Amino acid sequence: MSDTSPAEAFEAQRDRLRAVAYRVLGSHADAEDVVQEAWLRLSRQDTATIHNLTGWLTTVVGRISLDVLRSRQAHPQAFYDELVVTADDGPVPEDDVALTDSIGLALLVVLESLRPNERLAFVLHDLFAVPFEEIGRILGKSTAATKMLASRARGKVQATGGSTVAGREQRKVVEAFLAAARHGDFEGLLRVLDPEVKLTVDTGDGVVVVLGATKVAAGARLSASGVHGQAVLVNGLPGIVAWRADGTPLSVVAFTVIDGRIVGIAVVTDPAKLASIDLPEPGR
Template identity: 75%
Template sequence: MSDTSPADPVGEAFEAQRDRLRAVAYRMLGSHADAEDVVQEAWLRLARQDAATIHNLAGWLTTVVGRISLDVLRSRQTRPEASYDDQLPELVVTADDGPAPEDDVALADSVGLALLVVLDSLGPSERLAFVLHDLFGVPFDEIGQILGRSADAAKMLASRARRKVRETERPTAAGREQREVVQAFLAAARRGDFEGLLRVLDPEVRLTVDTPDGAVVILGATKVAEGASARVAAGAAARGRAVLVNGLPGFVAWREDGTPLSVMAFTVVDGRIVAITTVIAPARLASMNLPDPG
């Protein structure tokens, strides 16, 4: 919560922008907790600023939130493994009986999660340019100022990011080829085939694991492959089946006593896995409406 007062005109103006700023920061960072921290930091900077010198408060605040978010994204890149207390988006798990026309409907329902997942595969500058321009309509000259680049360079970054996003949003995202990539990953993990895992993982793949202690993020194909064999082998020792998770190809494993062990969702772009979301937190698993074991 901020320290703004209803009698404070600057505070009132900020509160009018708070929801939009929070949305910008969340799309940038994928974390509600981090987004709240960024918005609060923006308020603190505004409180130290002479409001009379700000001619466009909304634009000024967007620039500040963008720059703080960019710093957070860049700091994450310097730490290949980091923990976050934020909850993952809600996951809807349905039985996967093979490619069917209904897959397109499931994918349409999953665009929110799919977009967050693919944004995590973008570089910080790409992500900022795409989020600010395509999702919030910020002009490229303003984006360029945040990035310290020209408007044309910002436009190129957004275009590159847009292509990656479109690849994820294609109707085939849960289709046959994507399923085959996921099956190859699972098979390689069960065999302990490290090279096989690297062949299907994007070099910058992002693994997010929802644990009882919060979300843990692991970046990079080597680190993800190193832990994949043990993780999947544990699931393979129990009962498991292919599923769709918010329209994305996935896998659910159950223990012998019928309690759920894990849920995995995969995002596949150009024949490689760019993101994996795994839920192992018992409370989160218990709250999900999972199909019966196959």
């Protein structure tokens, strides 16, 4: 390492490390925790043994982030730091800033549907140009296997698309799901649900996770009655807001659609969180 002090060298890297952790984890709070842990590990390290500080810190942040992702599988939590909800009627020029934010958040939602190894490989390589050899060392996999993970993740991300055509196709899948739910069409639900679909419900009292098309379809049939929904974009992805008769929001739902199947459904019913979201007026 150079003659620069460890603290100064770390501060020069902090913003990049925070960006890496945030893209991997989708949470500003978790990203800050990861970066702080990386600093603690650096402070305990003999810096004379570090020949490439950037690579060393990236590896440490990657490994800590991977541990966090794996922990989430065992202890599910809501993954949204923020929700951007807009009417699903096409952007207008003055919405450009909100649209840009929404697209960035949409990527985070799509990344949530990836397995931890896929997510880390894609983010580090495609977004931060970390060589596959370094990522392989973090994952404990060969370079070839790491390339395969990133390629698989890239395909899933690209399948969601960002174009108007892709958005329309995704909305059609969501509409088919909602129609099947309203009519109790179990087979119809299974046709649009990925076999490994993940349903996450943020209730405010905790996060409930349901895995698998059969279980999600059964729950959708039970919850469909009495729901008056409005099509919206949630973090850039197709979604709905369900309203009570008095005009207060009941829930916000976001759908992640890949290759014509719903792979993820994220539901927020927490009244406090719903009250904090800037929602379009009912009926707009």
